[in-house]
Amino acid sequence: MASLKEVRNRIVSVQSTQQITKAMKMVAAAKLRRAQDSIIRMRPYAQRLNNILTNLSELTGDTVSNPYTTKRDVNRVLIIAVTSDRGLAGAFNSNVMKGVNSLITEKYAAQMAAGNVEFLAIGKKGHEALAKKGYKLNGDYTHVFANLSFDTVRVAAEFAMEGFRTGTYDQVEIVYNEFKNVATQIIRKEQFLPIEEKPKDETAKNTNIPDYIFEPSKEEIIQTLIPKSLKIQVYKAVLESNASEHGARMTAMDKATDNAGELLKSLKLTYNRSRQAAITTEILEIVGGAEALAAGR
Template sequence: MASLKEVRGRIVSVSSTQQITKAMKMVSAAKLRRAQDNIMRMRPYAQRLSGILANLSSQTEGSVNNIYSERRDVNNVLIIAVTSDRGLAGAFNANIVKSVVALIERKYSSQAAAGNVTVLTIGKKGLDAFKKKNMPVIDEYSTVFTNLSFDNVRPAAERAMNGFAAREYDQVDLVYNEFKNVATQVVRQEQFLPLEEIPVEATDKATMLVDYTFEPSKEQIIEELIPKSLKIQVYKAVLESNASEHGARMTAMDKATENAGELLKELKLTYNRTRQAAITKEILEIVGGAEALAAK
């Protein structure tokens, strides 16, 4: 059985940990509100932009004649993996890494064997994980969460777009956590490039009913809208991941605080039992000594 000093030390240690996890939960809750507001404002904008693009595309024979729509044999692949800069968020980052690995095994095993699969990491945790797996990594954009804004995310999107346009990559996929609620984050795997044709019925009906007057031509407007839409898509994924991170950390810290409370109960019970046993032993020694003296 552990000594009283050891048990007291563990009680102090667990109490300190519980205070830290409780504080981290409160910090994540405050950050989550702001991150949730940001993604809730972004979603209607991204949806309406996609609707406008689908409307214009449908009026130009249902397809977009654009470099970003070009389909070719997939020899070189880029995967944009959105993780976080910090841990202590449960399986938040591990799920992204596992999803990327599973995606490669399922779709790009031959390209990976040839060393033609590259990962563009957004978030330090993803960078560390993929480097440990000895995968080709683009790491210039792994710190965008330090100052999260559209201007800081845009270069990552442009790198992927320029790489595709220059035929450096034949396909670009996007993997991130989509925010559902505080307790639920869903890993999404989306084809970023080449552009998939947007079904008219899948877009905002209100947008589709609008009759636009175009200046300049529809085709030129589409060519300008597509790059903007692609950058917005990456920024939206990063905002989704940011909200998901705070939700996951808030849930993880709440569970850690509860577990620390349960452990404290067990340690205090152990402490009381150990203390009682020590007192009982001392009493027995005193009684035994008194009897021995009386016998003399």
């Protein structure tokens, strides 16, 4: 059995840890509110922009060339993995890595074997995990979340878009955590490029396409909106991941605080038992000594 001093030291250590986890939970909760507000505002905008592009594509058909819808034989692939810069968020980052591995296994095993799968990691943890496995990484986007804005994310999106447009990559995928609520984050594996078109049977049913007046022209509008929409799509994924990170960290720290409380109860019980045993031993020794003295007289 551990000595009383050792148990006391463990109690002090666990109490200090519990205070830290409580503080981290409160910080995560404050950051989560701001991150959640950001993604809630972004979702309708991204959805509306996507609907406009879909309607424009149906109106113009194949009359307007679009390099981002070009389908090629998939030989070279770029996977964008969105993680976080910090840990202590439960399985948040490891789930993204699992999603990346499952994506490779399900769709790109041949390309991976040929060494034709490259990665772009947004977030320090993903960058470290992929580098540790020896995968080829492009660029350094490890501190995007330190100053999260559209401009910082746009650089990563433009790299992927330029790589696809010039034929460096035949397909681009993005893996991230979608925010559902504080306790739930959903791993999403989405094809970023080429842009997936609606099935014809679905588009044929869409009879409520607005009557647009194009100014300056259909071609110029589409050539401007499509790149912007793609950048918004990446920015939305990063915002989703940011909110998910704070939700995951808040949940993890809440559980850690509860676990620390349970451990404190167990340690205090152990301490009280050890203390009582020590007192009992001392009493027995005193009584034994007194009886020995009485017998010696």
